[in-house]
Amino acid sequence: MRIGVLTGGGDCPGLNAVLRAVVRTAEKQYGSDVIGFRNGWRGLLEDDAMKLDRPLVNGLLTRGGTVLGSARVAPQRLRDGLGRMREVLEGHGVDVLIPIGGEGTLTAAAWLSSEGVPVVGVPKTIDNDIDGTDLTFGFDTAVSIATDMIDRLHTTAESHQRVLLVEVMGRHAGWIALNAGLAAGAHLTITPEEPFDIDEVCRLVTARFDRGHRHVIGVVSEGATPLPGTMPLRDGGVDEFGHRRFTGVAQQLGEEIERRTGKEVRTTVLGHVQRGGTPTSFDRVLATRFGLHATIAAHEEQFGQMVALRGTGITLFPLADAVAQLKTVPTDRLEETAAFTG
Numbered sequence: 001m002r003i004g005v006l007t008g009g010g011d012c013p014g015l016n017a018v019l020r021a022v023v024r025t026a027e028k029q030y031g032s033d034v035i036g037f038r039n040g041w042r043g044l045l046e047d048d049a050m051k052l053d054r055p056l057v058n059g060l061l062t063r064g065g066t067v068l069g070s071a072r073v074a075p076q077r078l079r080d081g082l083g084r085m086r087e088v089l090e091g092h093g094v095d096v097l098i099p100i101g102g103e104g105t106l107t108a109a110a111w112l113s114s115e116g117v118p119v120v121g122v123p124k125t126i127d128n129d130i131d132g133t134d135l136t137f138g139f140d141t142a143v144s145i146a147t148d149m150i151d152r153l154h155t156t157a158e159s160h161q162r163v164l165l166v167e168v169m170g171r172h173a174g175w176i177a178l179n180a181g182l183a184a185g186a187h188l189t190i191t192p193e194e195p196f197d198i199d200e201v202c203r204l205v206t207a208r209f210d211r212g213h214r215h216v217i218g219v220v221s222e223g224a225t226p227l228p229g230t231m232p233l234r235d236g237g238v239d240e241f242g243h244r245r246f247t248g249v250a251q252q253l254g255e256e257i258e259r260r261t262g263k264e265v266r267t268t269v270l271g272h273v274q275r276g277g278t279p280t281s282f283d284r285v286l287a288t289r290f291g292l293h294a295t296i297a298a299h300e301e302q303f304g305q306m307v308a309l310r311g312t313g314i315t316l317f318p319l320a321d322a323v324a325q326l327k328t329v330p331t332d333r334l335e336e337t338a339a340f341t342g
């Protein structure tokens with residue numbers, strides 16, 4: 001069998017570990033070969049391919065990023081290009097494609113699958129917002145990085161009796177904010193799932209200082225928004241991929257807190273540092289298991305599925321169902337932060 005792979009969308013730690021697992025499983029267990037398409041779906045549309053073999057993937061387990069490169073491609077270009085993708089796959093004699101990616105990549109995978117192309121998906125994203133899987137790899141690494149950074153902010157915040165806000169990634173879902181906030185003992189966690197009330201935020205800040213505490217640490221997801229009509233948030237419009245352009249919610253929230261409470265506020269935006277560097281051991285294992293099981297599923301012709309973590313086991317989940325909605329943080333998980341807020 002010949003397997004095609006690609007890594008699409010924003011990169012995340014563990015992509016290389018999946019590639020290594022796919023190649024090793026394909027070659028060693030099945031005598032199959034693997035070719036990779038560079039820069040996500042763009043490589044498939046532009047027929048930009050490279051052979052992936054064991055010497056090439058040696059040493060990739062711990063390496064962040066993706067040796068195949070990654071890119072975002074506009075949804076319309078993907079829809080229009082399904083026929084072209086099929087042609088390129090046939091031209092290379094690819095029997096099954098394993099696209100590794102987040103919502104956008106897996107949506108295109110589901111389209112391709114519905115056109116009859118054999119596909120087995122692998123979910124990835126630091127945001128952890130793919131439905132059908134308990135976790136995606138990259139998330140644990142991002143939370144670990146964010147936690148380390150927030151840990152460091154406590155001492156400087158206390159020294160200066162400041163409010164320190166940390167903006168973390170999380171476009172539609174607040175999983176990183178929730179977990180890093182709990183792990184690092186944040187006093188305030190603001191996620192996209194629940195628009196924040198600036199009055200309530202300022203009340204919490206003031207009350208905490210009034211109780212004699214010397215600092216406030218707040219974690220804010222980049223996708224958070226204020227309750228309508230409560231405070232302005234600059235509108236950045238929408239980019240070519242249909243994504244809202246962020247304008248720095250934590251910075252704007254911080255300015256408002258400072259104005260209303262008189263407390264000094266500083267903001268740290270963690271940005272892409274959360275996506276860079278080596279994966280945690282948890283993500284190396286999850287990525288390796290996803291690569292292994294995707295390759296097994298490919299050989300067993302379980303097409304139109306994506307590998308998924310359920311409990312401690314790896315299962316298969318229909319691609320079309322996985323991309324039907326995003327997995328946001330449920331209310332009961334958000335409520336768990338109440339005891340630690342303020």
Ligand code: F6P
Binds near residue numbers: 125127169275
């Ligand atoms: O989807 C993962 C993610 O890291 C989001 O949290 C973030 O909004 C986005 O990617 C950033 O994408 P880019 O690297 O294209 O700016």
